[in-house]
Amino acid sequence: MLDIKFIAENTEWVKQSLGKKDFPAEKVDELLATYYELNKLKTSSQSLAEEKNKLSNAIKSASNEERPAIIAQSKAIGEEFKIEQEKLAEIQAKFDDMMLRMPNYPSEESPIGPDDSANVVRRKVGELPHFDFEPKDHIELMEINDWSEMERIAKVSGSRTYAIKNDLAQLEIAIHMMVMDILRQHGFTLITVPALSKEKPLYNQGYLPFARDEIYYMPTDDIYLSGTAELILNSLRADEMLTEADLPVLYAGFSPCFRREAGAAGKDTRGLVRVHQFFKTEQFVICKNDMAESEKWHQTLLQISEEVLQALELPYQVLEVCTGDMGAPKYRQYDLEAWVPSQNCYRETHSCSNITDWQARRTNLRYRGNDGKVKFCHTLNNTGIATPRALVPFIENHQQKDGTVRIPEKLQPYLGGKKFIGKNAK
RNA sequence: GGAUAGAUGGCCGAGUGGUCGAAGGCGCACGAUUGGAAAUCGUGUGUACCCCCAAAGGGUACCGUGAGUUCGAAUCUCACUCUAUCCGCCA
Numbered sequence: 001m002l003d004i005k006f007i008a009e010n011t012e013w014v015k016q017s018l019g020k021k022d023f024p025a026e027k028v029d030e031l032l033a034t035y036y037e038l039n040k041l042k043t044s045s046q047s048l049a050e051e052k053n054k055l056s057n058a059i060k061s062a063s064n065e066e067r068p069a070i071i072a073q074s075k076a077i078g079e080e081f082k083i084e085q086e087k088l089a090e091i092q093a094k095f096d097d098m099m100l101r102m103p104n105y106p107s108e109e110s111p112i113g114p115d116d117s118a119n120v121v122r123r124k125v126g127e128l129p130h131f132d133f134e135p136k137d138h139i140e141l142m143e144i145n146d147w148s149e150m151e152r153i154a155k156v157s158g159s160r161t162y163a164i165k166n167d168l169a170q171l172e173i174a175i176h177m178m179v180m181d182i183l184r185q186h187g188f189t190l191i192t193v194p195a196l197s198k199e200k201p202l203y204n205q206g207y208l209p210f211a212r213d214e215i216y217y218m219p220t221d222d223i224y225l226s227g228t229a230e231l232i233l234n235s236l237r238a239d240e241m242l243t244e245a246d247l248p249v250l251y252a253g254f255s256p257c258f259r260r261e262a263g264a265a266g267k268d269t270r271g272l273v274r275v276h277q278f279f280k281t282e283q284f285v286i287c288k289n290d291m292a293e294s295e296k297w298h299q300t301l302l303q304i305s306e307e308v309l310q311a312l313e314l315p316y317q318v319l320e321v322c323t324g325d326m327g328a329p330k331y332r333q334y335d336l337e338a339w340v341p342s343q344n345c346y347r348e349t350h351s352c353s354n355i356t357d358w359q360a361r362r363t364n365l366r367y368r369g370n371d372g373k374v375k376f377c378h379t380l381n382n383t384g385i386a387t388p389r390a391l392v393p394f395i396e397n398h399q400q401k402d403g404t405v406r407i408p409e410k411l412q413p414y415l416g417g418k419k420f421i422g423k424n425a426k
Numbered sequence: 427g428g429a430u431a432g433a434u435g436g437c438c439g440a441g442u443g444g445u446c447g448a449a450g451g452c453g454c455a456c457g458a459u460u461g462g463a464a465a466u467c468g469u470g471u472g473u474a475c476c477c478c479c480a481a482a483g484g485g486u487a488c489c490g491u492g493a494g495u496u497c498g499a500a501u502c503u504c505a506c507u508c509u510a511u512c513c514g515c516c517a
Contacts, residue, residue: 241473
């Protein structure tokens, strides 16, 4: 959510800034018109309330003769007040809805463009693998190593699900454990959170009202399935008044994640790249309302996820996401993409975002600064690791001629010291 | 699933129809005292919004959420959410 006063005072700048995300300027005008209408109504209904309150107070000290007349007068104003209130509530609801649909301002650093074609590669790290044999894709590798039950599980759980077993299942857990250790070394608090969410947190996060189609909903219990621990962690401290000394709050959240993938029909239908349910260890930061501070955390989060990909010895690229491709909540976003040999391209493994105070305004997440002033926090999030997707570049890049998969040194302690996994591994 | 108790400011906690934005305490800020600190004493200290060019000032709302009763609700009624404890069931 944005600050309406800021919009009123910097209208042209706001139009231009939100225009980079293809947000129409007319909607800014519409919002402001509604705002002024709302204020007018507030003023008139508040003076009615004032009058009403004065009369009510007068009743206490009124004589028995005066009292009935004052009560009658107060009643009459009460009726009028009620009508004003109804009008006010209507305009307020309209205004609130418009506010919920205003995207965050993008950073001046973000490339401007309509969609992912305008994203900019900031750097590439690691060497692409050179195979002296015909490399297999991850599905083949799973088959020859008896690592999955992809066909059987589809019968049980439907499309875009997965069941992996043996070394690969162990690898999935091991990678999360390694990432959790890395995050703990960076001062993060490890926290496992539910995949269940009420509706309000979805608005707080900024997923609603934008992408209802993407979310699983269970009407019997009026409960949603979380697409990421970010959803839960963002609302965990909702409505709290922190102190500056409490900040930053660093969470490493682990949870199952659920996505309907409604907009991805036909894409990545096979294998582990895009599934309805997966596990994610998420990085989440609550920090001071200070651009330098949150930019610093944004870089730190990015660096941590690079550390993760480097520990996994995966070649990757850092993508700076353009204004049109980043979601409504985001101020600035980097995606990390790891090399997938079978697709001859980089595929997203991490998404690192600075939300500034946009999310905290919705969540009503504030702190009292050392100067005594109350401010909204800044929030940031980034993937720690998400599986099984991360397993795709992992087993493809590290595959050997005999179908086994090499385990990088940093990961070996989490796999009982194994240097290779697979049927032919010794 | 059944029963009971509860939800008040940054925190604890009093308050059962008007004098309550709310006692008292803690915390915090400033000042006095001190060589400095602690202790002590004094003063101040909620949030959001509206009017006002701004300041000064005035006003409205907020005691879990939503509705209702009333001239008037933290206080009474109803529904809901959450928390605690007990019983039942259970990974």
